[in-house]
Amino acid sequence: MFGGSVMMGAQERLIPPSIPFRFFLAATLYHVAAWAMLLAGAEQLPGFTGGLGPLVAALHLLTLGVLAMTAMGAAYQLLPVATRRPLGPAWACRLSWWLYTPGVALLSAGLYGGSPAAMHGGGTLVVAGLAVFGVLVAGNLRRTTDLPAVVAHTRLALAALAGVAVLGLVLVIDVGTGLLPDRGAVAAAHAVLGGYGFMGSLGLGFSYVLVPMFVLSQGVPDAPGKRGVGLWALALLLGVGGAASGMRWAAAAGALVALVAVALHLRLLARVLKTRMKKRLEPFFRLVKGAWVLLPASLLAGVALAVGAPAEVAAPLWAVLLVPGWLLTFVTGVLQRIMPFLASMHSGGASGKPILLSRLIAPLPLTVHAVAHGTALALLTAGAILGNAVLVQAAAGIGLAGALAFVLFAALVLKRWRDHERGNNG
Amino acid sequence: MGDSISDIGGDDPPAWLALAASAEPLDVRPLLAGGEDPFSALLERADKVEFGGLLVVDAPFNPAPLRRVLAARGFSSYGRRIGLGHWRVYFHLDGGQDWERTAESDVSPEGAMSWREEDGLHIDVRRLTPPQPMLAILRILDSLPAGKGLVVHHDRMPQLLIPELAERGWCIARVSEEMANIQLWLERVG
Numbered sequence: 301m302f303g304g305s306v307m308m309g310a311q312e313r314l315i316p317p318s319i320p321f322r323f324f325l326a327a328t329l330y331h332v333a334a335w336a337m338l339l340a341g342a343e344q345l346p347g348f349t350g351g352l353g354p355l356v357a358a359l360h361l362l363t364l365g366v367l368a369m370t371a372m373g374a375a376y377q378l379l380p381v382a383t384r385r386p387l388g389p390a391w392a393c394r395l396s397w398w399l400y401t402p403g404v405a406l407l408s409a410g411l412y413g414g415s416p417a418a419m420h421g422g423g424t425l426v427v428a429g430l431a432v433f434g435v436l437v438a439g440n441l442r443r444t445t446d447l448p449a450v451v452a453h454t455r456l457a458l459a460a461l462a463g464v465a466v467l468g469l470v471l472v473i474d475v476g477t478g479l480l481p482d483r484g485a486v487a488a489a490h491a492v493l494g495g496y497g498f499m500g501s502l503g504l505g506f507s508y509v510l511v512p513m514f515v516l517s518q519g520v521p522d523a524p525g526k527r528g529v530g531l532w533a534l535a536l537l538l539g540v541g542g543a544a545s546g547m548r549w550a551a552a553a554g555a556l557v558a559l560v561a562v563a564l565h566l567r568l569l570a571r572v573l574k575t576r577m578k579k580r581l582e583p584f585f586r587l588v589k590g591a592w593v594l595l596p597a598s599l600l601a602g603v604a605l606a607v608g609a610p611a612e613v614a615a616p617l618w619a620v621l622l623v624p625g626w627l628l629t630f631v632t633g634v635l636q637r638i639m640p641f642l643a644s645m646h647s648g649g650a651s652g653k654p655i656l657l658s659r660l661i662a663p664l665p666l667t668v669h670a671v672a673h674g675t676a677l678a679l680l681t682a683g684a685i686l687g688n689a690v691l692v693q694a695a696a697g698i699g700l701a702g703a704l705a706f707v708l709f710a711a712l713v714l715k716r717w718r719d720h721e722r723g724n725n726g
Numbered sequence: 727m728g729d730s731i732s733d734i735g736g737d738d739p740p741a742w743l744a745l746a747a748s749a750e751p752l753d754v755r756p757l758l759a760g761g762e763d764p765f766s767a768l769l770e771r772a773d774k775v776e777f778g779g780l781l782v783v784d785a786p787f788n789p790a791p792l793r794r795v796l797a798a799r800g801f802s803s804y805g806r807r808i809g810l811g812h813w814r815v816y817f818h819l820d821g822g823q824d825w826e827r828t829a830e831s832d833v834s835p836e837g838a839m840s841w842r843e844e845d846g847l848h849i850d851v852r853r854l855t856p857p858q859p860m861l862a863i864l865r866i867l868d869s870l871p872a873g874k875g876l877v878v879h880h881d882r883m884p885q886l887l888i889p890e891l892a893e894r895g896w897c898i899a900r901v902s903e904e905m906a907n908i909q910l911w912l913e914r915v916g
Binding site for chain 2: 645654
């Protein structure tokens with residue numbers, strides 16, 4: 301009452317922990333694979349403006365294997381709780397993982413070796429997995445009236461996902477057939493739509509739920525949140541249109557509009573931080589703050605690229621600041637907070653005694669990861685600007701060490717959670 | 727009024743309550759027992775009340791979300807529990823100025839209403855948008871003296887709250903689920 305919503309038992313909304321955690325663990329392992337692949341393809345980065353090989357494989361291991369994989373696991377777990385609507389059957393979530401996870405490996409292998417068959421097979425599996433994800437999330441958002449800014453960002457992300465998938469498949473088909481007159485332009489539109497459209501929109505929208513939840517603060521007001529998504533959509537339209545058509549002014553205008561949207565976004569989140577109940581920010585927040593710096597930096601690099609800066613420098617710099625920069629920094633920050641949080645939430649069972657977050661989190665591996673990630677990014681940026689492959693190799697090696705530290709962190713979360721559950725059951 | 731009124735809140739009732747002596751209560755308990763949510767019907771009924779008029783509602787629990795919504799429409803309200811599973815809430819259309827001062831309830835910065843009953847402090851966070859329920863609950867827990875528990879009225883099982891409760895040394899000791907009202911008894915661990 302006195303409220304109107306039809307109640308749904310919480311257990312019906314809460315999907316089993318095995319679903320989000322299979323995505324998170326796959327993301328953790330693909331994180332290692334991505335840095336290893338970059339190590340193999342480090343020489344390609346300076347001056348890179350397109351083509352197949354280990355560098356593109358590393359890029360897709362990051363975007364699909366880490367970023368989208370994490371987003372899928374988090375969305376499956378948190379969206380139904382946040383929107384108070386069911387997501388769909390658990391088997392469909394599992395199906396998306398079974399389609400998507402091997403698809404990422406196969407597609408990356410195809411991109412690495414230039415095999416059209418592996419690219420076609422992997423691309424098809426990836427698109428099928430993402431399609432299941434898209435249908436489930438779209439169904440959850442239908443008729444949802446709560447959290448309008450989050451819902452609008454997620455809908456925009458789904459629309460972008462459809463575009464990314466179509467352009468991705470077209471690019472894969474083009475490898476064997478050469479049907480595209482300007483493959484570079486389509487690849488650029490695919491990159492903008494994937495980075496800022498799908499992952500970017502999800503990252504911006506989920507921030508409006510996750511940041512207030514983790515720092516215990518008031519949520520973002522609806523009206524400016526919705527204005528922000530409108531600006532972001534306009535920026536995407538201009539950016540993708542400009543990249544696809546070669547109209548540089550449109551791409552530059554898109555990046556500038558995106559900068560305005562980002563300024564609004566960061567202002568809203570600054571207000572969230574100002575009114576927080578948790579006075580001491582947890583260690584994961586150092587990565588989130590780093591991501592907030594890297595996002596506008598990537599857009600500035602995009603403006604430089606659009607207005608005619610040398611593509612051999614500006615293109616790899618933009619890609620570094622966007623993917624391992626903004627997106628990976630943000631996602632690994634969220635992942636290191638969300639894994640122990642969900643483990644604690646699902647723990648306790650019949651005893652009703654959940655394991656403490658502070659017991660699940662091992663700080664040392666996270667510090668190693670944060671230092672390694674920051675160092676790797678700095679070296680990657682320098683390598684892209686100076687055209688120096690040795691710097692890129694060093695970055696990849698250090699990034700790989702950080703990713704392995706992250707695996708150790710995830711393994712410790714799982715071990716401590718399992719020990720707690722055994723103690724409760726015994 | 728027929729029923730005897732026991733003042734759960736312990737606060738002095740507002741002066742306008744005397745006007746309600748002859749008002750016929752609208753009992754929504756049968757509707758709720760039948761699985762029907764009377765929220766819209768009550769809002770329609772409230773729309774017909776003229777300035778200075780009253781609406782009296784009998785409900786199985788303190789209808790905090792309704793009180794918040796009607797407060798925004800200019801109604802002051804005052805609620806009392808008059809028996810097990812029986813609340814009577816008086817609404818007075820007076821502009822709602824300063825109604826919280828004379829109400830038996832407090833309203834948190836997040837918009838959650840809290841009041842006292844025999845079994846302790848209650849807070850109603852139904853219909854608040856996330857993360858407001860979590861904030862309201864944690865804020866009130868942080869201010870509770872040792873040995874005191876809290877009864878939360880929610881419209882869902884607050885899964886995301888569980889890790890934060892554990893970290894603060896609290897747990898959900900008991901849950902009861904009724905139509906549109908999940909009650910959670912929060913206690914300190916140990």
